[in-house]
Amino acid sequence: MVDDHTGPAPELRSLLPDEWDSAYGTLLRAFGGPPEAEEERQLWRDLTEFGRFLAAWDGDRCVASAGAFSFRLTVPGGASVPAAGVTMVSVAATHRRRGLLTSMMRRQLDDIRSWGEPLAVLTASEPAIYGRFGYGAATFQLDAEIDTVRAGLTVPDGTDDVRLRYADPAEALDACEAVYARLVPGRPGMLARRPGWERLGLLDPESTRGGASALQCVVAERDGATVGYARFRVKPSWGPEGPNGQVTLSALEALDPAAGAALWRFLFDLDLTSSLLARGRPVDDAWQYLVRDVRRCRPALRDALYVRPVEVGAALAARTYRTPVDVVLEVEDAFCPWNEGRRRLSGDAKGATCEPTRDPADLALSARELGAAYLGGVSLTALAAAGRVRELRPGALAEATSAFGSDPAPWLPHGF
Template structure:
């Protein structure tokens, strides 16, 4: 999950030493982070996973003598952008400042060093999730994606499914035994939705974390596969009663079941951890299964895409208790390279006047010309059509936040009539951007 807990106001005295994390320092560094989040230890399997995934040469520590008082890391990600390209992005994580060292400029110095490093690495983007969203706007991050969570009353809500749903077969499988086929489904989904992350080796383990202390009375992690019999990619999977042949795996769901009873009978709940499907019928089959699990009357789903199909298939959306929350915060480290990396839904030819006090190499005028086939973005001396900060460009970058809405909020200023509508249409995405998991 995402890690950040930091706040400071720069001063000129008492600033700790900032340097790249050294071999053998990870435990001290991570303990500093945990303490900043309240000091409750994480389960051993989760701690071990973060240890294995941490990239020491992309991790920073602030040290006051021998004491670690600040942490910040970055993962080497590839992020899907509109048009389907997979773009290098720094996944900013593990950010904290010790409570004893607030207001000494520690956070600002780490953010400064980190963005300078990301630029040196040649990556056009930095992304993060925030425990406190107000922290990162001053460093140029804008909220670029949202997600929806739901608590669905399945005793009252029914699902209307599309044709072909009954042709999909579902079967239970041991989560670890079918990890490869689930990851293959995920990999096929990545290029189709902005905001998704191509999973590097090791990251597949995140979906299997299942510490008993984290279940809060729910079952161990369960998995159901969706298969299409006679598919072109038949699979053979170990699990349950032994080796068995199946059809093409077209989706999966990982979940926990929490049994509960009262005087009226069962009122258990299904806690969805992850679900992916390659087509509408497979997706509907999985959600119908979750709705129909015996002895349950609620499905709790967290961090789902804003446009996921089940929202348009339920009989009563009010009984789904939807809640929207910010997810991925996006920072354009190199404006020109970032805007060239994506495509644009409608033709756009616009000059931006960009303000970026924290990364001044981005400030100035940029002409963006692009369409669904590609784009160019270069410096120009032409008159500006729109004026905005790099924070607004980050918010709009993945297509989930409208430049027009930002204009209505006073965050984008139109200098040429019609330019805002043109840019808004170009930046839009037909698929809502979505971050599938934290980091």
């Protein structure tokens, strides 16, 4: 194959361990080239699954990359489904508009299908890029900058029964991970952490603190058992009226409402602080209903996890449905043509099947819309209002919308 620009096209192949530094350097340059702490760089190298990472080479220069972690993703109903976590996607600025990204996406989705993983997921630096490859925004996250002095907080009964103690983040890691693991099956979008991924929550390079403290941890306990934890940093600040430090929340997980409220109250009440910055929280996070004045919290919504069904039938059969559903879906998927055509989805809260059929279609949509609706956080009715889903049988849209929904809201707990 010959590239029209400068001769032979770059060679696309699996990344070898001794090529990692070159590929990672290309990735960092594509994202602006800021320096990265050695501990962070080493963690990503340790997590890299060689054989699942691609790189394109122009001679001895790496000019593009794309990887896929092997995850298990919670879906509605609580099942843990294999999913490829697409990551470290980059193309050197010198090699743009030459089809490298499309070539990598094509190769990657073919590989994911061969691995038997029905889903691909990613977080997008530029959302406009990935829709053409069938990825739909499936989860959203809530950011907030809370005025802890004026927002106020009302906690539920039992909050005072929760004991809080400071703990070294590393020493408390096993107890915190046990809390996280218990929560994973209960919320779509959460990732079961494979060995090594627990280190992500402890990353604490001084260069990224922005003047804040080292990472701190508080553990919530009841009857000697850990029932929650919070990781955070504190940035001291003083103004003309006195102290106005800021708390930045890194993670907060709790097994019950009282434990969660105890942790939020602790963060609100930290001495010499007046604001709490919380990013990447679930859109139905409890703090919104604990505060007395949500307007003092400046909530903001943004996209988080993008989902792409690699095998439509297997993906839809892997989850359950909130209400009974029996619809024929006409799926458009030019990038993964094996998904195109009609499938009958039949399911309820106990399980589902999704098989090819010749019956008339009830709904028509693309793989991107299926990805967006898959975890239950995006309404098929809303997508239809935008012209992205077509109802072909009266009543089918309402039936499917109700069935696809999820309580609680789907949430991605951390990036990758």
